[in-house]
Amino acid sequence: MNVESKYVWHQGKIVPFEEATIHFLNSSFHYGTGVFEGIRAYKAKNGTAIFRLKDHVDRLFESLLLLGVDQAPYSKDVIFNSCKDIVKKNELDECYIRPMFYVREGGWGLTLKDALWDYSVAAWPWDKYHGETAKHKGIKAKVSSFNRNHINVSLTKGKISGNYVNSVLAKLEAKQCHVDESILLDRNGFVAECTGQNIFIIKNGKVKTPMPYLILEGFTRDTVIQFIKNNKMNFEECLITRDQLYLADEIFIVGTANEILPVVEVDGRTIGCGRPGAMTLEIQGFYDLVVRGEVEDFSDYLDWV
Numbered sequence: 001m002n003v004e005s006k007y008v009w010h011q012g013k014i015v016p017f018e019e020a021t022i023h024f025l026n027s028s029f030h031y032g033t034g035v036f037e038g039i040r041a042y043k044a045k046n047g048t049a050i051f052r053l054k055d056h057v058d059r060l061f062e063s064l065l066l067l068g069v070d071q072a073p074y075s076k077d078v079i080f081n082s083c084k085d086i087v088k089k090n091e092l093d094e095c096y097i098r099p100m101f102y103v104r105e106g107g108w109g110l111t112l113k114d115a116l117w118d119y120s121v122a123a124w125p126w127d128k129y130h131g132e133t134a135k136h137k138g139i140k141a142k143v144s145s146f147n148r149n150h151i152n153v154s155l156t157k158g159k160i161s162g163n164y165v166n167s168v169l170a171k172l173e174a175k176q177c178h179v180d181e182s183i184l185l186d187r188n189g190f191v192a193e194c195t196g197q198n199i200f201i202i203k204n205g206k207v208k209t210p211m212p213y214l215i216l217e218g219f220t221r222d223t224v225i226q227f228i229k230n231n232k233m234n235f236e237e238c239l240i241t242r243d244q245l246y247l248a249d250e251i252f253i254v255g256t257a258n259e260i261l262p263v264v265e266v267d268g269r270t271i272g273c274g275r276p277g278a279m280t281l282e283i284q285g286f287y288d289l290v291v292r293g294e295v296e297d298f299s300d301y302l303d304w305v
Contacts, residue, residue: 002124002125003122004017004124005086005092005122005123005124005125006090007086007090008020008086008121008122009082009085009086009120009121009122010120011104011118011119011120012074014086014089017122020120020122022104026102026103027103027106027107027108027115028102028103028107031110032160032161032162032165033067033102033103033107033112033161033162034100034101034102034161035063035067035100035102035158035160036101036159036161037056037057037059037060037097037098037100037159038056038096038097038159038196038256038257039053039096039099040094040095040096040097040126040291041087041092041094041095041096041097041123041305042094042292043093043094043292044292044294044302045292045293045294046293046304047304047305048087048092048093048094048304048305049291049292049293049302049303049304049305050097050302050303050305051290051291051302052219052301053083053084053303054303055219055301056099056219057076057079057080057083057099058076059158059159060079060099061076062157062158063101063159063160064117066155066158066160067158067160069112069115072101072117072119073116073117073118073119074119079119079121080303082099083097083099083121083123084303084305086122086123087305088305090124092123092124092125095124095125095126096124096125096126096257097121097123098122099119099121100119100120101117101119102118102119102120103115103116103117103118104116126257129257129259129261130180130181130258130261134261135259135260135261135284136276137262137264137275137276138261138262138265138276139180139261139263139264140180140181140263140264140265140266141174141179141180141183141194141251141253141263141265141266141267142173142177142179142181142182142183142266142267143185143242143245143266143267144173144174144182144184144185145173146166146169146170146173146184147184147185147186147192148166148184148185148186148192148193148214148215149163149166150186150187151213154166156215157216157217159216164196166184170184170195171195179265181195181197181253181263182194182195183199183245185242186214189241189242190210190214190240190241191210191245192214192215193210193214193216194255196255196257196258197218197253197254197257197258197261198210198215198216198217198220198221198255199251199252199254199263200224200251200252200253200254201240201244201245201248201250201251202248202249202250202252202279202280203244203249204249205234205279206234207228207233207236207279208236208237208238209225209236209238210239210240211238211239212237218254218255218256220254220255220256220260220287221254223287223290223298223301224254224283224287226298227286228283230297233279245266245271246266246269246271248272249271249272249277250271250272250276250277250279250280251264251271252276252280252283254287259284259287259288259291260283260287262281262284264276
C-alpha cells in the first residue's frame, strides 16, 4: 500500500509529505497512545464527498477522552476542515483520509498527565482493500486463535493505536494460513469482529450481527443496519457462535476501508453456495450508491470537498 501524497496537514499547517515528521523518541510511538480514524472520500455526482466525516471526527475526540484527555489541541471545526483541506490540496477525487492525535511532548513514565498533544492528517489514493476481485467473488476467512481484546483489557470503543496489535497478530495468522481475513471471538467464544471490520451473517432470510458491547461500532455497520431496518428486513443484534458462521447462508464484513465484502469460506467450510449471496449483493449495491450521493435519504452523510 502506497500512502504517499504531495502534502500533509501537520501540526497546524499544510507541508510537503517529506516534512511531516515526528522524532522516534515520541511516547505515542513507544506506547501506542495515538488515536486515529480511517475515512473515505468518493467521487460522487456533484464532486468529491467525504462519507460521515462529522461522525468520524466525533469519535476521534471520544477516543482522546477514553485516554483521559479532555482538552484537545485543536477544535472539532479545525479537524473537520483539515480533512477537507488536505483532500483538496492533494487534488484527490477519491481517497483514504487518516487523521491522528498523538503526543508531541511528554507522556513518558506511562502517564499522559502532562503530555502535550498534536495532530496531523494525510490523504492518499485508495485501491480496494482486498482487491477488486474480492468484491465480486468474496474472500476466505478463518476463526483466529487470538481473542478480541476484552473490554477491561483495553477500551475497545476507541480507535487507539495500541489496540491494533491484536488485529495485526490476527491478520498475520490469516495470511500464514493463506486466507484473506481473521474472525476474532471474545473470551467467551462468541463472534466479535474481524481485524478491522464488523461482521454480519444471514440465515433463512434473517440478518444477524454481534451485540454492540463486543465491538467497535463502525459507521459502515450503522449505515448497513439503517438500510436493513428501512427495508423491513428481519434483523437482530445477538450473540453469534462459531458454528453459526459455518451454517450461515451468507456472511459479509463491513468497514470504511473494505466497504461491503462477501465471505464465501470460513475455516475451509464453504458458506452457502460458495459465492456472494443475493442479500449481500443488495446491501453492497446500496452502499455503493450511498457513498456517491445517489440515495437522497442518506445525503446528509456526505460533506462536499
